[in-house]
Amino acid sequence: MPRYDLVTFLSDYGLADPFVGLCHALLAYRAPHTRVVDLTHGIRPQDVRHGAIVLADCVDHLPPAVHLAVVDPGVGTGRRPIVIAAGNVLLVGPDNGLLWPAAARLDGPAGAWVITTRSAGPSRTFDGRDVFAPAAARLASGEDPDTVGLPVAVDTLFKLHLPTANVAAGRIESEVLLTDRFGNLQLSATTADLDAAGLAPSMRLEVQGRPATCCSTFAEIPQGELGLLPDAFGRLQLAVDRGSAAQVLGLIPCQIVTITSITER
Amino acid sequence: MPRYDLVTFLSDYGLADPFVGLCHALLAYRAPHTRVVDLTHGIRPQDVRHGAIVLADCVDHLPPAVHLAVVDPGVGTGRRPIVIAAGNVLLVGPDNGLLWPAAARLDGPAGAWVITTRSAGPSRTFDGRDVFAPAAARLASGEDPDTVGLPVAVDTLFKLHLPTANVAAGRIESEVLLTDRFGNLQLSATTADLDAAGLAPSMRLEVQGRPATCCSTFAEIPQGELGLLPDAFGRLQLAVDRGSAAQVLGLIPCQIVTITSITER
Amino acid sequence: MPRYDLVTFLSDYGLADPFVGLCHALLAYRAPHTRVVDLTHGIRPQDVRHGAIVLADCVDHLPPAVHLAVVDPGVGTGRRPIVIAAGNVLLVGPDNGLLWPAAARLDGPAGAWVITTRSAGPSRTFDGRDVFAPAAARLASGEDPDTVGLPVAVDTLFKLHLPTANVAAGRIESEVLLTDRFGNLQLSATTADLDAAGLAPSMRLEVQGRPATCCSTFAEIPQGELGLLPDAFGRLQLAVDRGSAAQVLGLIPCQIVTITSITER
Numbered sequence: 001m002p003r004y005d006l007v008t009f010l011s012d013y014g015l016a017d018p019f020v021g022l023c024h025a026l027l028a029y030r031a032p033h034t035r036v037v038d039l040t041h042g043i044r045p046q047d048v049r050h051g052a053i054v055l056a057d058c059v060d061h062l063p064p065a066v067h068l069a070v071v072d073p074g075v076g077t078g079r080r081p082i083v084i085a086a087g088n089v090l091l092v093g094p095d096n097g098l099l100w101p102a103a104a105r106l107d108g109p110a111g112a113w114v115i116t117t118r119s120a121g122p123s124r125t126f127d128g129r130d131v132f133a134p135a136a137a138r139l140a141s142g143e144d145p146d147t148v149g150l151p152v153a154v155d156t157l158f159k160l161h162l163p164t165a166n167v168a169a170g171r172i173e174s175e176v177l178l179t180d181r182f183g184n185l186q187l188s189a190t191t192a193d194l195d196a197a198g199l200a201p202s203m204r205l206e207v208q209g210r211p212a213t214c215c216s217t218f219a220e221i222p223q224g225e226l227g228l229l230p231d232a233f234g235r236l237q238l239a240v241d242r243g244s245a246a247q248v249l250g251l252i253p254c255q256i257v258t259i260t261s262i263t264e265r
Numbered sequence: 266m267p268r269y270d271l272v273t274f275l276s277d278y279g280l281a282d283p284f285v286g287l288c289h290a291l292l293a294y295r296a297p298h299t300r301v302v303d304l305t306h307g308i309r310p311q312d313v314r315h316g317a318i319v320l321a322d323c324v325d326h327l328p329p330a331v332h333l334a335v336v337d338p339g340v341g342t343g344r345r346p347i348v349i350a351a352g353n354v355l356l357v358g359p360d361n362g363l364l365w366p367a368a369a370r371l372d373g374p375a376g377a378w379v380i381t382t383r384s385a386g387p388s389r390t391f392d393g394r395d396v397f398a399p400a401a402a403r404l405a406s407g408e409d410p411d412t413v414g415l416p417v418a419v420d421t422l423f424k425l426h427l428p429t430a431n432v433a434a435g436r437i438e439s440e441v442l443l444t445d446r447f448g449n450l451q452l453s454a455t456t457a458d459l460d461a462a463g464l465a466p467s468m469r470l471e472v473q474g475r476p477a478t479c480c481s482t483f484a485e486i487p488q489g490e491l492g493l494l495p496d497a498f499g500r501l502q503l504a505v506d507r508g509s510a511a512q513v514l515g516l517i518p519c520q521i522v523t524i525t526s527i528t529e530r
Numbered sequence: 531m532p533r534y535d536l537v538t539f540l541s542d543y544g545l546a547d548p549f550v551g552l553c554h555a556l557l558a559y560r561a562p563h564t565r566v567v568d569l570t571h572g573i574r575p576q577d578v579r580h581g582a583i584v585l586a587d588c589v590d591h592l593p594p595a596v597h598l599a600v601v602d603p604g605v606g607t608g609r610r611p612i613v614i615a616a617g618n619v620l621l622v623g624p625d626n627g628l629l630w631p632a633a634a635r636l637d638g639p640a641g642a643w644v645i646t647t648r649s650a651g652p653s654r655t656f657d658g659r660d661v662f663a664p665a666a667a668r669l670a671s672g673e674d675p676d677t678v679g680l681p682v683a684v685d686t687l688f689k690l691h692l693p694t695a696n697v698a699a700g701r702i703e704s705e706v707l708l709t710d711r712f713g714n715l716q717l718s719a720t721t722a723d724l725d726a727a728g729l730a731p732s733m734r735l736e737v738q739g740r741p742a743t744c745c746s747t748f749a750e751i752p753q754g755e756l757g758l759l760p761d762a763f764g765r766l767q768l769a770v771d772r773g774s775a776a777q778v779l780g781l782i783p784c785q786i787v788t789i790t791s792i793t794e795r
Binding site for chain 1: 535536538540545565567568569570571572584587588591592593595708710711712721746747748749750759760761762763764767772
C-alpha cells in the first residue's frame with residue numbers, strides 16, 4: 001500500500017478537552033511523515049448525520065488521504081470499528097453511517113475491514129485514541145488494511161443516506177442540512193436541482209413566504225431579501241447579505257424549506 | 266523569489282465548519298515544505314477592521330512568511346483579490362482594507378498584484394479555498410507574484426486606517442480596538458502616547474470615572490481598580506486583576522475611553 | 531540533551547485571540563524540526579487547577595516531549611518561570627502548581643530550573659511568547675536546561691496536590707474534577723478506588739439520590755439512569771447515555787459527589 005502524506009481528522013470532540021490533541025500526538029509519533037489536518041471538531045455532540053454531511057462534502061475537495069472521523073455514540077458497544085477504501089482514500093471510523101456518504105460520494109466503497117487492533121488499557125470510552133487513530137497511523141504509514149483488521153463484505157456496512165430534494169418545474173422542496181458560522185443554510189438540493197426545476201440566476205423566487213433571488217454571490221442578494229446560491233460543495237444555500245439566513249428564517253437542520261418561482265405560483 | 270517556510274492564516278471562518286481545514290489540506294498538498302500556523306479564525310464574522318487590527322498586531326512578531334488572511338464580505342464581487350509585498354513578507358487576501366494596516370506596520374507596501382488565478386468550479390462563495398490559499402501555496406513555494414497575478418500600483422489599494430489616540434498633558438482619549446479572552450481592553454493608544462501624556466507608572470489615574478493605576482503587570486493592579494498597562498503588541502490595555510475590564514466598564518470595540526491623571530483634573 | 535520531536539502546548543489562551551498562533555510561529559521558526567501539538571487552549575481563564583488536571587491526565591498518554599503549559603495569572607510578577615525534568619519529558623511553564631501534578635504522575639521531578647532568558651521588549655503580560663515558548667524551542671532543539679535557566683532545588687517548587695477520594699466499603703466520596711464537552715463528570719476517584727470500595731460492574735448504586743450503574747461503556751447505562759465508568763485517563767466518570775450528567779446532576783468542578791451501593795445503605 002502507498003504511504004499517505006495527509007491524514008484528515010473530523011470529530012465531535014470539540015477543542016476544550018484534550019481528546020483531539022492526544023490523537024494528534026499519537027499520529028505524530030506513529031506516522032511522523034504525515035501531516036494531520038483538522039477538518040473540524042465542532043460536529044454537534046453525537047450527531048452522526050452532521051458529521052457524515054460535512055465529511056462527504058469535504059472528500060471531493062481533498063487530495064489522497066486517510067480520513068479519520070469519529071462521531072461515536074456507540075463507543076465500546078458492538079458497533080464495529082471499520083476501514084473503508086473508496087477512490088484513492090481510506091476512511092477510518094465507527095460503522096454507524098458516519099463514513100458511508102463520503103464513500104458513496106467517491107463512487108462507493110471498494111473494500112471494507114473491521115479493525116481488530118486496539119491499544120492496551122481499561123478504557124472503553126475513547127476509541128479515537130485507542131482504536132481509530134492507531135489504525136489511521138498504520139494505514140498512513142503504508143500498512144495494508146489487512147494488518148489492522150479483517151475484510152468484511154461492503155454490503156454489511158451501515159448505510160446512511162442523506163436526504164435529497166423533491167424537484168418539480170419552478171419548485172424545490174429541500175431539507176436544511178447545515179448552518180454555517182455566517183448563518184447560511186446549506187440545503188439538500190444541489191445546483192443540478194436548480195437547473196432541473198428551471199430556476200435561473202436573477203429569477204424572482206419565494207422561500208417560506210419571503211422574496212428570494214437566485215444568484216451566485218452574497219453581494220448580489222437584494223437588501224432585506226433572501227438569496228439562493230451555490231455553496232462551496234455543489235449544493236444550494238440560502239443566505240442574506242451581511243446577515244444570518246438561519247436567524248431570519250428561524251430554521252435549523254432537518255427542517256424543510258420550499259422554494260418556488262413567483263411566476264409559477 | 267525565496268521559498269517561505271511559514272504560512273500564517275487568519276480568518277473569520279471559525280472552527281465549527283470545515284473551511285479552515287480545507288484550506289490547510291490544500292496548502293499541505295501544494296506547498297508540502299511549509300508550516301501553516303493559524304493566527305486565529307475567531308475574527309468576528311465579516312468584521313474587516315477586527316481582522317486588520319489582529320493581523321497588524323501580529324506581523325511585527327512573526328518571522329518571514331506568507332500571511333494569508335480572509336475576512337471577505339464582498340467575496341465573488343468586484344473587490345480584488347491581492348498580494349502585497351511589504352518588509353520580508355507577502356500578504357494575501359481581499360483588497361478591502363484587511364491587509365493594509367499590516368503592510369503599513371511593515372513600512373508600507375513595496376508592491377502589489379491582483380490575483381488572476383482561481384481553481385476551477387462553480388462556487389463564488391469560498392475564495393479562501395479557490396483563490397487565496399492556492400495563491401499562498403504558490404508564493405510559499407517560491408513562485409514570483411507575477412505568476413499568480415498582475416502588478417497594480419500600490420496607491421490603488423483600499424486603505425484602512427486604524428484609529429489613533431488624542432493625547433494631551435495628563436489626558437488620553439482613545440478608542441477600544443479589541444477585547445481579549447480575559448476581558449482586557451486593547452486601546453488605540455500606544456505606550457508612546459503614555460509618555461507623551463506624561464502618565465508614568467504608579468501615577469493615579471481616572472478612567473470612565475473609576476480609579477485606575479498605570480502599571481506593567483496585572484498583579485500590580487490594586488484590588489477593585491483598573492490598570493492601564495502595555496499589552497503584548499506595543500499598545501495600551503485596560504485590565505483588572507483576575508477579572509474582566511470589559512465587563513466592569515461595559516465597553517466594546519469602537520467605543521471611546523478617556524484616561525486622565527487625577528492631579529490634572 | 532536529546533532533541534524532542536514533539537512539543538505539546540496547553541493554555542488558557544483560547545483560540546479567538548492570536549496568542550496561541552504567535553507561540554506556534556515562534557516554535558516553528560526556532561525549532562523547525564519539531565511538531566507542535568495543542569492539547570487544549572480551552573482551560574478556563576486563569577484556572578491553574580483546571581490546567582494542572584488536564585496536563586497530568588495527558589502526560590501518561592504522550593510520547594517523549596517538551597510540554598509547554600501556560601495558565602499564568604501571576605504573569606510578570608515574582609512567580610518563577612520554570613523547567614521541570616520528569617520521566618522522559620521536560621515541563622515548561624509558570625511555577626504556580628500547573629506543572630506539579632504532571633511531574634508527580636511521572637514519578638516526580640528529577641530536576642528543576644528557573645528560566646532566566648526572555649525575549650527583548652517592554653511587555654510583561656505575554657510570557658507565553660516572550661519566555662516560555664522560546665525556552666521550549668531551545669529545549670526541543672536539544673539545548674541543556676542549564677542554557678535557559680539556573681538549577682533550583684526540586685523541593686522549592688510550588689506544589690499543587692489534586693484531590694483524591696474517600697473510600698469505604700460500598701461508598702466513595704469524590705470531588706468533581708472536570709466536565710467534558712459531552713457533560714460527563716470526571717471524578718477524583720480512580721478505577722482502583724472502585725475496587726477498594728468493592729463496587730463492581732452491574733452493581734446497583736446511588737449517586738446524589740439517583741439510581742446509578744457501574745459499567746464500562748456509555749451504551750450500557752440504563753435509560754434515565756446514571757453510569758459510573760472508567761474514563762480515558764484511569765479515573766472514574768459519571769455519565770448518562772446520550773445526555774449530559776453535568777446537566778442532570780447540576781454539578782460543576784470542585785463539588786462533592788457521594789457514591790453508595792444500594793445494598794450498603
